[in-house]
Amino acid sequence: MExxxxxxxxxxxxxxxxxxxIGPWDPALQHAGPPAALLAREAERAGGIPGGQTVRLNYDILGPVPVGPVRxxxxxxxxxxxxxxxxxxLDAGGRPLMRLSAWRMRTRTEGLPAAAPGVAPVAPHPAPAGVADSAPGEAAFFRSDVAYHKALEWRxxxxxxxxxxxxxxxxxxxxxxxxxxxxxxxxHLLVMTDAASGISAILDGSTATFANVDLSxxxxxxxxxxWLGMxxxxxxxxSGAAQCSAVLFDADGAIGRSTQSLFVEPR
Incomplete structure (x- = not known):
């Protein structure tokens, strides 16, 4: 399949x-991961700190994003x-659907203070296994053969x-x-991270809806x-709410965290 x-x-x-x-709920609607990454791209391009580091990204999902033109x-x-x-x-048809607030900082590699004595260095990645020892996975709940789950290789x-x-x-x-x-x-990290609530779901998607309204x-x-991981x-x-949290990492160790607030109801 091409x-x-x-x-x-x-x-x-x-x-x-x-x-x-395409997301898992409706083939006409996007998964939130790709537009989250697109918003981050535009925020970095609009910023005035050359080579700056984006350190915090808060997304509000105001409505489902259609598969089609966006601005x-x-x-x-x-x-x-x-x-x-x-x-x-991000808007589609003139209606705002996702909003990002991103803090960015100037970076430096010299003259940084050292950690206090006795503070342990950052541990290796927190996954139970590395890439080579992890198992390939395919999502069975997407309605379309070509959709978000094929945008990334999963282990x-x-x-x-x-x-x-x-x-x-x-x-x-x-x-x-x-x-x-x-x-x-x-x-890549942002395309992936919104799927944290999908890979750690504790409800059956055929009987319950659990859509996140934000991503931080x-x-x-x-x-x-x-390779990046979570x-x-x-x-x-x-009371009809759930919370997803994830440690984000690469091969060198942890790089940060994410959270999502989920609205839960029967289908």
């Missing part, structure tokens, strides 16, 4: 989504030479798409984010390398 080469194709006014953005507008809410706050808003160190409960997975991109340019490690990602360093857990409350 897959599209990118999640989005640029147009004169914005971008057009490919079939690789993104950006605003630098707090300019600065050392830190800046950038907002990016599960524990758990899996089709088994409920916590899961740890490695991923590698099978496509680029935007046609004609390479996908960056941060873009905090990073203490940039991701690097071909170790995710979902906790179900007793």
């Amino acid at each position: 897959l599209p080469g990118a999640l989005y194709a640029p147009t004169g006014e914005g971008f057009t989504a490919s079939a690789l953005t 993104i507008s950006t605003t630098v809410l707090r300019p600065g030479r050392r830190v800046e706050l950038v907002e990016a808003v 599960f160190a524990s758990g899996g798409f089709n088994s409920p409960g916590p899961a740890a997975a490695w991923t590698r991109p099978r496509c680029t984010l935007v046609e004609g340019e390479p996908i960056s490690p941060l873009q 990602v905090s990073l203490h360093r940039p991701p690097r390398g071909e 170790d995710a857990t979902t906790v179900l409350g007793d």
Whole structure:
């Protein structure tokens, strides 16, 4: 099966989504991972700190994003030479559907203070197994053969798409984010991270809806390398809400964390 080469194709006014953005609930609607990455791309391009590091990304999902043309507008809410706050808003048909608030910082590699004596160094990646010892996985619940689950190669160190409960997975991109340019490690991370609640689901998707209304990602360093991963857990409350949290990592160790708030109801 030949897959599209990118999640989005640029147009004169914005971008057009490919079939690789299709989510599990409706073949006409996107998974939130690809538009999250696209918003981060635009926020970085709008920022005024050359080579800056994006350290926190807060997404509000205002409505489902259709598979089709989208546009993104950006605003630098707090300019600065050392830190800046950038907002990016995705809309389709004139309606805002996802909003990103991103803090970015100036980077430096020299003159940094050392950790206090006795503080342990960052541990290796938290996954139970590395990429080579993890099992390939395919999601059985997507309605379309070509959809979001094919945008990444998946290797599960524990758990899996089709088994409920916590899961740890490695991923590698099978496509680029935007046609004609390479996908960056941060873009790859954001395409992947919204799936944390999917790989760690504790409810049967055929009988329950558990859609996240937000995504928050905090990073203490940039991701690097071909393979990135997440170790995710979902906790179900007793009032129709759930919370998913994940440790994000690459082959060198942990890089940050993500959280998602989920709205839960019977189908």
